[in-house]
Amino acid sequence: xxxxxxxxxxxxxxxxxxxxxxxxxxxxxxxxxxxxxxxxxxxxxxxxxxxxxxxxxxxxxxxxxxxxxxxxxxxxxxxxxxxxxxxxxxxxxxxxxxxxxxxxxxxxxxxxxxxxxxxxxxxxxxxxxxxxxxxxxxxxxxxxxxxxxxxxxxxxxxxxxxxxxxxxxxxxxxxxxxxxxxxxxxxxxxxxxxxxxxxxxxxxxxxxxxxxxxxxxxxxxxxxxxxxxxxxxxxxxxxxxxxxxxxxxxxxxxxxxxxxxxxxxxxxxxxxxxxxxxxxxxxxxxxxxxxxxxxxxxxxxxxxxxxxxxxxxxxxxxxxxxxxxxxxxxxxxxxxxxxxxxxxxxxxxxxxxxxxxxxxxxxxxxxxxxxxxxxxxxxxxxxxxxxxxxxxxxxxxxxxxxxxxxxxxxxxxxxxxxxxxxxxxxxxxxxxxx
Amino acid sequence: xxxxxxxxxxxxxxxxxxxxxxxxxxxxxxxxxxxxxxxxxxxxxxxxxxxxxxxxxxxxxxxxxxxxxxxxxxxxxxxxxxxxxxxxxxxxxxxxxxxxxxxxxxxxxxxxxxxxxxxxxxxxxxxxxxxxxxxxxxxxxxxxxxxxxxxxxxxxxxxxxxxxxxxxxxxxxxxxxxxxxxxxxxxxxxxxxxxxxxxxxxxxxxxxxxxxxxxxxxxxxxxxxxxxxxxxxxxxxxxxxxxxxx
Numbered sequence: 001x002x003x004x005x006x007x008x009x010x011x012x013x014x015x016x017x018x019x020x021x022x023x024x025x026x027x028x029x030x031x032x033x034x035x036x037x038x039x040x041x042x043x044x045x046x047x048x049x050x051x052x053x054x055x056x057x058x059x060x061x062x063x064x065x066x067x068x069x070x071x072x073x074x075x076x077x078x079x080x081x082x083x084x085x086x087x088x089x090x091x092x093x094x095x096x097x098x099x100x101x102x103x104x105x106x107x108x109x110x111x112x113x114x115x116x117x118x119x120x121x122x123x124x125x126x127x128x129x130x131x132x133x134x135x136x137x138x139x140x141x142x143x144x145x146x147x148x149x150x151x152x153x154x155x156x157x158x159x160x161x162x163x164x165x166x167x168x169x170x171x172x173x174x175x176x177x178x179x180x181x182x183x184x185x186x187x188x189x190x191x192x193x194x195x196x197x198x199x200x201x202x203x204x205x206x207x208x209x210x211x212x213x214x215x216x217x218x219x220x221x222x223x224x225x226x227x228x229x230x231x232x233x234x235x236x237x238x239x240x241x242x243x244x245x246x247x248x249x250x251x252x253x254x255x256x257x258x259x260x261x262x263x264x265x266x267x268x269x270x271x272x273x274x275x276x277x278x279x280x281x282x283x284x285x286x287x288x289x290x291x292x293x294x295x296x297x298x299x300x301x302x303x304x305x306x307x308x309x310x311x312x313x314x315x316x317x318x319x320x321x322x323x324x325x326x327x328x329x330x331x332x333x334x335x336x337x338x339x340x341x342x343x344x345x346x347x348x349x350x351x352x353x354x355x356x357x358x359x360x361x362x363x364x365x366x367x368x369x370x371x372x373x374x375x376x377x378x379x380x381x382x383x384x385x386x387x388x389x390x391x392x393x394x395x396x397x398x399x400x401x402x403x404x405x406x407x408x409x410x411x412x413x414x415x416x417x418x419x420x421x422x423x424x425x426x427x428x429x430x431x432x433x434x
Numbered sequence: 435x436x437x438x439x440x441x442x443x444x445x446x447x448x449x450x451x452x453x454x455x456x457x458x459x460x461x462x463x464x465x466x467x468x469x470x471x472x473x474x475x476x477x478x479x480x481x482x483x484x485x486x487x488x489x490x491x492x493x494x495x496x497x498x499x500x501x502x503x504x505x506x507x508x509x510x511x512x513x514x515x516x517x518x519x520x521x522x523x524x525x526x527x528x529x530x531x532x533x534x535x536x537x538x539x540x541x542x543x544x545x546x547x548x549x550x551x552x553x554x555x556x557x558x559x560x561x562x563x564x565x566x567x568x569x570x571x572x573x574x575x576x577x578x579x580x581x582x583x584x585x586x587x588x589x590x591x592x593x594x595x596x597x598x599x600x601x602x603x604x605x606x607x608x609x610x611x612x613x614x615x616x617x618x619x620x621x622x623x624x625x626x627x628x629x630x631x632x633x634x635x636x637x638x639x640x641x642x643x644x645x646x647x648x649x650x651x652x653x654x655x656x657x658x659x660x661x662x663x664x665x666x667x668x669x670x671x672x673x674x675x676x677x678x679x680x
Contacts, residue, residue, distance in 0.1 A: 014457070017437055021455045021651055028649045049452050049647065052440045083661050105656045288652065290660070 003119040003151065004112065007259045008314045015315065018259055020054055022287035027051055030293055033078040036063075036071060037295060057262065057285060062271060063297045065098070068238060073099040079291050089137040090237035097137070098238050101291040107146065109288060110243055113257050114147025117246030120255065120314070121231035122206040123177045125152035130170055132180035132188075133211065134160040139241025140211055144179050147243065153177070160184065163191045174203040182214035182222060182230075186354075187420040189225040204228040210235065210242065213322050213340045217347030218354050219251070234322055236299050239284045245319060253306040253318030260288045263317060264296070265305055268326045279304045281326055282319065300326045302338070330360065330428055332370045332406045339427040342372060342408070345399050351377050351392050355418045358408075360430045368432065371409040372400070375418055435460045435590055435622050436481060436512070441490030443476050443646075450476040451487070452646045458590070463616055463623045465633035465654060467667055468643035474626040475517055477643070478592045481624070482514035483507045494590070509537050513588035517595045517626075519579040523568030527559055530567045530578055534585030545585070552581040555611070573604035580611070590622040591615070597629045605629065609636050630667040634658050642667070 002008045010018070027048035030037040040061060041047055051057065067076075074081060084101035102110065123129060129148045135141035141159055148155035156173055158166055160180070166188060169175065178185065185207060192199055204226055210233040222230045234254050235242035244261055245254040256263050262285040265274050274280035282299045286292075302325065306318040324338035331337075339358060346352045353375040361369045374396065393410045400408045419426075436458045443451040451473045458464045466474045479485040481492060483504040492500040494512050502510070513534075522530050531552060535545045553560035556577045562570060567578055576596055583591055593612065597605040613636050615621040627633035634640050634654040642650040642663060650660065657663050 014459075017439065017455070017457050020439070021457065021648065024453065024455055025648050025651050028647060052453060079661070103660075105652075105659050109656070 001119050001122075001124070002314070003116040008116065008255075008316060010259070010315055012315060015258060016054060019262060019287060022259075023054060023057060023262060023285065024048065024051055026285075026287055026289075026293050027295070029078055030295060034076055034293070036067060036076060054262065057296060058264075058273075060295055062283065063294050065238075065298070065300065068098040074101070076294070077101050077291055078289075078293050079103060084291050088139045088142070088237060088241065090139075100139075100237055100240075103290040106240075106290050106292075108150075109260070110143060110240055111146035111150040113240070113243035113260060114144050115151040116147075116257060117233050117243060118144070118147050118151055118153070118177075118208065120246050120248040120312070121177075121208045121233070122229055122249055123148075123151065123153055123208070127176045127206070128154045128156065128173060128203075129177040129179060130156045130158050130166070130173070130175040132158045132160055132166055132178065132184060139235065139237040143235065143241035143243060144208070163188060164195065167191055167195060167197060170202055170204070171197070176203050177206040177208070178204060178226070178228065179208045181211045182209040182218055183212060183420070185209055185222045185226060185230070186218070189222070190416065190420070199226050202227070207231070208233050208246065210246075213324050213343075215321070215340065215344050215347055215354070217344070221347075221354065232321060234301075234319070236284070236301070239286060239294055239297055239299070240289065244284070248310065248312040248314060250310055250312050252310065253320055255310065255312075255314050255316040255318055258316045261285065262287055263305070263319070265303065265319075266298075268302075274304075277304055277307060279320075279323065282322075298326075302326060328428070330358065330370075330430070332360065332408075333368045335404070335406050337404050337406055341404055342400065343427075345403060346372075346374055346396065349392070349396050349399065352396060353377055353415065355416075355420075356427070357418050358428045360428065360432050362432045369409065370406060371411060372396070373411050373413050373418060375415050376412045378415065435462075435495055436624065437491070437493045438477070438481065439491040439493075441477075441480055441492060442488045443473075443480055443485055444488050445476075449646055451480065454490070454643075454646070454648055456641050456648060456651070458622055458624050460589075460622055461616065461620055462639065463612065463625060463637045465630070465637035465640040466624065466626045466643060467628075467630035467633055467640055467657075467663075469667070470628075471645075472643040473646040474643055475594055476646075478514060478594050478624065478626055481507075482512060482592055484514070505537060508586050508588070511587070511589040512592065513583040513586050513590070514592040515579050515583045515594060515596065517598060519572075519575045521567040521570075521575050521578050521582070524566050526564050527567055527570070527578060528563040531559070531582050531585055534582035537586060548585055548587065552584055555584075555615075556581055571604075572600050573607065576600065576604075576608055577611070580608075580615075584615075588621070590624070593623060593625045595626055595628060597627060597632065605632065609633075612636060630663070631658070 031041050031048045083103050085104050086102040088100050089097040131144045133140035207228045207230045219230050231247040233246035235244045245256040247254050264283040265280040266283050267274050268281040282301045282303050284297050285295050302323050303319045324340045329336050347354050355375040357373045359371040363369050396410045439455050441454045468474050480487050499507050596608050637654040640654045640657045641648050
């Protein structure tokens with residue numbers, strides 16, 4: 001099933017033609033209407049007429065979060081404020097939020113793009129979709145909400161929080177599709193357990209999860225516990241919100257809506273393109289946004305391009321799961337580690353839960369000490385024999401150190417003792433006072 | 435179906451088109467809008483081989499046509515209905531139509547059949563088949579110009595300012611005919627119009643040209659909503675009349 005088959009299955013040559021046309025008119029507009037970009041063209045002594053291929057975009061510098069901050073709140077808008085019908089903000093994972101605006105056309109196009117992802121994830125107009133993402137300045141809730149309405153599904157704007165009420169709504173309204181963060185999906189499963197509710201009694205069929213990195217093992221757990229088919233999706237407020245990329249039911253990478261976003265993957269340090277398939281920072285250029293176009297925006301998100309066609313028939317390129325953020329990266333005794341790498345290992349170890357927290361400290365000799373608190377799967381492990389515990393701890397420590405080249409201390413903690421988030425989970429506590 | 439990529443056209447030393455990229459997919463109606471001298475007509479002339487681009491690619495159904503002669507382009511299935519209609523005024527209507535089939539000299543039966551079909555589409559032309567084309571009204575001459583282009587059995591039409599000099603009611607008739615040609619014959623259309631609103635209403639997508647460059651493009655309904663387009667080409671003053679609270 002496709003929401004927009006003509007574009008989603010377009011042959012590459014036609015698609016690249018569409019991208020080039022849209023890139024050229026976007027560059028014409030930003031050069032004329034946005035002082036930052038106009039200055040950049042002037043400084044480089046080039047003008048938008050010089051861009052004749054998609055690769056030419058690399059002649060322009062990146063746009064960074066700092067550029068956005070320096071132009072807070074409206075400096076990068078390409079239309080006067082009176083043409084803006086919606087204002088949202090980045091969720092502010094790091095630092096001061098960014099204000100993003102949408103024209104009427106932007107809002108409509110955005111809805112069409114989230115509708116594509118919903119359909120790719122299995123949702124149809126017959127579904128009852130519970131959107132348990134925050135409604136407000138954060139783009140997640142309203143972004144998916146409009147997509148559901150555009151698709152014609154019945155949408156429940158549950159927003160985030162109030163987990164017992166979420167479960168009640170899910171049960172009483174016979175929700176068939178759930179949209180939230182993956183950690184919140186697991187939290188809802190826990191709440192159902194506490195309430196003594198068997199998820200098989202629910203009507204759930206599909207789930208679209210995003211807004212934070214997760215893993216395939218976490219997907220399996222969500223699918224088993226909530227009895228639904230879970231797909232991953234990716235969005236970023238500075239670029240649009242949800243609707244940038246999402247998985248189809250092949251669950252083998254996220255299709256980027258390439259007719260609206262130009263994708264590059266670059267080395268976060270040098271800014272050079274990485275070799276095909278290598279992990280790097282995702283850089284996006286909007287091709288159709290009117291109010292808030294961004295050129296070569298460094299998302300700070302790490303992923304890689306996947307090779308080969310997808311069995312679903314979509315011709316849009318796929319990116320791998322987001323494995324973390326360039327600014328999530330922690331450095332332990334000089335070695336770079338992403339929390340998602342720790343998570344992937346925990347999910348692989350029997351008896352450990354994917355709920356964890358990394359504590360970073362400095363010891364008396366000023367060396368980094370990294371500790372991972374890991375929830376045990378059952379009470380029995382924590383209260384059980386010391387040797388069982390020791391064995392499991394050693395197993396996790398060995399794997400962490402052999403795969404990540406960093407020595408972590410591992411501490412087992414009781415099930416559900418690590419605070420659950422209702423938004424993005426706090427995976428790292430850094431007490432090093434850096 | 436038709437694709438222009440980075441097309442530059444110079445008239446002498448004056449650039450008429452700068453890096454124009456656009457495409458038309460099979461069965462689409464695409465409108466090219468913009469002010470006088472924006473490069474709309476030049477774009478059509480380049481596609482039909484009447485002016486040569488200095489640089490860039492033009493393909494029709496995947497085939498490079500940028501160096502083909504105009505008659506070879508017509509034979510490939512791309513016909514041009516020029517601005518101002520340019521019918522042969524002293525000649526009878528039917529002879530004008532037959533001129534459109536000049537490449538099909540060996541196919542008398544086919545030409546006769548197509549002539550009947552054109553008369554079916556435009557009954558008024560059948561009534562006036564013996565009259566000199568110069569005695570037709572403006573709207574009838576436009577129909578004749580389109581009919582003449584159809585006589586070459588095109589799969590795609592390039593239509594230059596079909597509404598020029600026509601009364602609004604006649605313009606509406608011509609436009610509904612364009613929609614009908616697409617629906618009934620699967621004809622693909624690239625339409626150049628000063629009357630941007632009307633063109634965008636029947637088009638699937640549109641491109642806005644300004645000083646030889648594509649400055650905006652997108653679905654026609656989005657362009658109709660776009661305030662830059664409204665201000666510049668739709669004659670609506672977007673700054674007046676709204677937001678009484680200001």
